[in-house]
Amino acid sequence: MKKKKIITWILSLVTASASICMVSAQPQEKSTQIMGDQIKNNLNNEISAPAARTEVEEEPKGDVQEGLYVVPGTQDYLFIKETEGTISFHAKWKNAGEIKSSAVFFKENKYSFQNGDDEKGDSISGNLIFEDKKASLVFNEDWFLPRKTKYIWLRDAMWEFSNEQLEEISRELGVPDSLNVSYIQDEAFYWDEGEKYLSHVHVIYQDREVAGVQADSFTGEMVKEIYTYSSDLQTENSNIDVETEVLDIREDYNEIMQNISNHKYTEGQLSNGAVFYMGEKGLASIVVPKNIDGSEYSRSYYYRDGELFFAYYEGKDAHRFYLTQGRLIRWRYSADAANPQNAINHDRENSQEYLEMEKRLNQDNYALQPYLDEYFGV
Known part of the structure; x- marks a missing residue:
């Protein structure tokens, strides 16, 4: 009996010792695995994570x-x-x-990323460092992208101007500080000819645009389509006679149409299917068939000294746009394109619908510019 108890005691001791050995071996195996992964994944062969584990977590x-x-x-x-x-x-x-990625907090003002994929699909790692409204982007790898780039902070939003910038733009456009104006900013776009981003700013007073400009999206500097404020032009007592202006526009339109008929213009076709006419004074007209660029309308644009002065859209309904100094003065709408005599004139209205039609016209017109640039190799 004593011999049996001794054997049982010895077996228990051996089992306990084995259990202790298994418990102590597991952390070492896991640590070795972590270290191996870090060596494998760290392109600079720098093992920084284990040291970081021993530090107090920072904020x-x-x-x-x-x-x-x-x-x-x-x-x-x-x-x-x-x-x-x-x-x-x-x-x-x-x-x-370019590169898009996410970085996680590392220490102090430094954030690290390991999964940055550039436009070619190559993996890039590095750090973002912030200090006093400045930032540095530093890559670990030496790719075609700059190894280190230093930036200064510009504003909170991607392309939206600050209130201070909008007020400065309004002031430069001649809008009185006494007017309680609001602002509409269109989405920024890249202007190929000028090689810069532009944002169209509309200055609104009593539901009517009283000034506007396409400004540099970064600096706010006025670039093109500058529409300055004028109390004479923007009030209801304006000296502009719409009917007189429309008559002048029709004369210029008829002259262009006659020159097209007499083949006095250079004619060319753009890659989107539109046809343009170019004269000695520059671009005279662009004619866009239906179903081009997703539009259900056939569209015709007419230019004087490089500026759009008349446009005609025809689908089931029809729209005639008359412009002076780049601004819409009459929107003539026909609910039935086959019966233009039943059209309704909207002259220099304050309505939101009128402003939206003017905005759409300008956007459609601007959208044709890249095709012209492509054709002439600009």
């Missing part, structure tokens, strides 16, 4: 400023969004490429 210093950062004097930008210690960013270089 961000709060130097991150969300919004748009730029490289002064260039179109290179960095856009930042922060959510609970994680930063989503989009960086673009005009002549190099």
Whole structure:
């Protein structure tokens, strides 16, 4: 009996020892695996994570400023969004490429990312460093993108001007400070000819646009389509005689149509199927068939000294647009295109519908410019 108890005691001791060995071996195996993965995935062969585990977890210093950062004097930008210690960013270089990724807080004012995929699908890692409304984007790998780029903060939103910038633009357009105006900003677009981003700003007073401009999306500098404020032109007692202006527009339109019939213009076809007519004074007309660029209308545009002065849209209904100094003065609408005599004139109205039609006309007109640039190799 004593011999049996001794054997049982020995077996229990052996079992306990084995259990202790198994428990102590598991953490070491896991640690070895973690270390191996870090060596495998770290392109610079720097094992920084184990050291970080021994440090007290830090809190961000709060130097991150969300919004748009730029490289002064260039179109290179960095856009930042922060959510609970994680930063989503989009960086673009005009002549190099772009990258979109997410970075997580590392220490102090530094955020690290390991999964940045550039436009070619190559994996890129690096750090974002923030300090005093400035940011630096640093890559670990030496790719075709700049190894390090330094930015300054511009504003909270990607392409929206600040209130201060809008007020300055309004002031430069001659709008009195005493007017209680509001602003509408269109989505920014890239102007190929000028090689810069532009944002169209509309200055609104009593539901009517009283001034506007296409301004540099980064700096707010006025660039084109500058429509300055004039109390004579914008009040109901304006000296503009719409009927007289419309008669002048019709004369210019008839002259262009006659020159087209007499083959006095150079004619060409754009890649989207539209046909343009060019005279000694520049572009005279662009005619766009139906179902081009997703439009159910056939559209005809007429230009004088490079400026649109008349346009005609025809589908089931019809629209005639008369413009003076780049502004819509009459929108003549026919509910039935086959019966133009039943058209209704909307002259310099304050209605939202009128303003929307003017905006749509301008957008359609601007959308044709890239096709012209393509044709002439601009």
